[in-house]
Amino acid sequence: MQIAIESPIDMHLHLRDNAMLRLAAPLSAETFAGAVVMPNLLPPVTDAAAMEAYARRIGAACGPDFRPWMTLFLKDQGERELLAARSFSNFFGLKLYPAGVTTNSGGGVLRFDRIGRTLAVMQEMGVPLLVHGESRGFVMDREREFLAVYRSLAEQYPGLTISMEHITTAAALRLLDEYENLVATVTLQHLLFTLDDLAGGLLRPELFCKPVVKRPEDREALCEAALNGHPRLMFGSDSAPHPRSNKECLGCAAGVFTAPFALQRLAGLFAEAGRLENLQAFVSGNARCIYGFAPPVKRVVLTDVPFHIPALYRGFGESVVPMGAGEWIPWSVSAPLPGASACG
């Protein structure tokens, strides 16, 4: 069996910087036409100059056929800063991190009542808001507790497109359906796993991410929405490369590395459910409809020939353990066909 996917887009990607960027970015570019790139470097990407420089480093790492849609780390940017950002054609939106909830989010937002000016300007300019939606409560409740913030933002800024990033619960899906200006991304790991997979048998650091994987009924609800082509649910891998030494240790970093085979694994998931016809919308179509994206032309042909996930991805002095290291997955890429230099 085969399926061709046109210009797959990863709506939530961590590429880090320096050697890790040079290792990770080409692995995303192998199967994706572009990705929305997160700004939580150290220090975070907060202005147009830093963003453009980061985009150049990404381009240098993976070439012109992969389009990085760039984001700024939301602080208290105003009209001037947003105009400067918007003059850059690859600028996409602002990412809101509540302070301290995930990797490199220490400089994030502490009080939501202090970012009203920025959000008002974003709404006026049509700049999307991407949100890491977790409270600082008990780890299994953080997303649910944050839903009140989403609700408040959706009501206060009806003209602002608010993306609930990497949602993990059935409750978030229900909220998504309540407000037209909410959209959402979901990762591969939250479609496949629950806390049982992370900590129900042996403890598996390769599956540890923020937000943590949740309950079986949450996973099932997310799967059902993705497989049935929910028009405001998009694939965002949240793929995050960490050095192996930060995963196999006593204080293991949050982040799951899936970018090199996420599309293949999704094809297997959609095929198994008899829903391959909805994969195009999930990995590209919905994002194009919602944001008017024009990704580089790239046709990726997927086939039900098993693919072996390497035990480790190495390069440039870095090594990253992927999700499912050493396992076989049922689908692989038979022919990624990069388009012409349509990259913005």
Added chain:
Amino acid sequence: MQIAIESPIDMHLHLRDNAMLRLAAPLSAETFAGAVVMPNLLPPVTDAAAMEAYARRIGAACGPDFRPWMTLFLKDQGERELLAARSFSNFFGLKLYPAGVTTNSGGGVLRFDRIGRTLAVMQEMGVPLLVHGESRGFVMDREREFLAVYRSLAEQYPGLTISMEHITTAAALRLLDEYENLVATVTLQHLLFTLDDLAGGLLRPELFCKPVVKRPEDREALCEAALNGHPRLMFGSDSAPHPRSNKECLGCAAGVFTAPFALQRLAGLFAEAGRLENLQAFVSGNARCIYGFAPPVKRVVLTDVPFHIPALYRGFGESVVPMGAGEWIPWSVSAPLPGASACG
């Protein structure tokens, strides 16, 4: 400040075997007068001969001043096997593992309706039943789901003392109060930590055990019961040494190593809550009342002088990462005074 504890007992201890036993057992014997030793070796300890041989190996590792109360792994033992076991003065009870729920439990019980004969004989002979009370459901629900089994056992065998081992939830505590023939043990880690500590920040394999640490309200309920001297709640460390290579890896074993400093850490916890007067009952008195234990005479003097937990316990070619490796805790042992050779 100082407090003297008479003959502290660890009501739930894993010592493993061979080199690990030789490393771990003396560390328990430093502060405890005795311990109830778990039988989940590979193969499990299922008969009197294996139990006596294991007790001899424990004695060889830590000397005569530490009393190991021995348990058998519950299979389908009958009157003959239990009589043989009971002829050994250090025999304590049988441990029920539902098949596959924790380390080395593969040979455990699959169907509770098949062990009625064994339980009836135990009740008749006054042999306690110790239970790892988890279902095979979602990891956060396993203990709660198992409570129906506890309830059924408590009602079917009113003359059997049933110990709910290492309880982790407020719901288990409520059940404990419903039946006179239920008793319970609780670990140090379940008094101190929740899933937030295991997976809410970085992922911490050193805190990973079965049953997993639970919600804040569960921890609070357990603490309240222990600190207030609940007469049927006893300290059982569930301390379980795993080689370091099995904790810092991609498939991390369940088990937390606390035995060498559990008593000191408990002293800090009880002192902080102003409940030092209840520590004696929790770590010794309750067990003596419930089971009529006569532990070796040993007075341990604890004092509020900080103790540094080593990064690693090493010996005999093994190395074990303890809970809180490298951290300081507020209390230490100022004078462990082993009694005469009162060991049974």
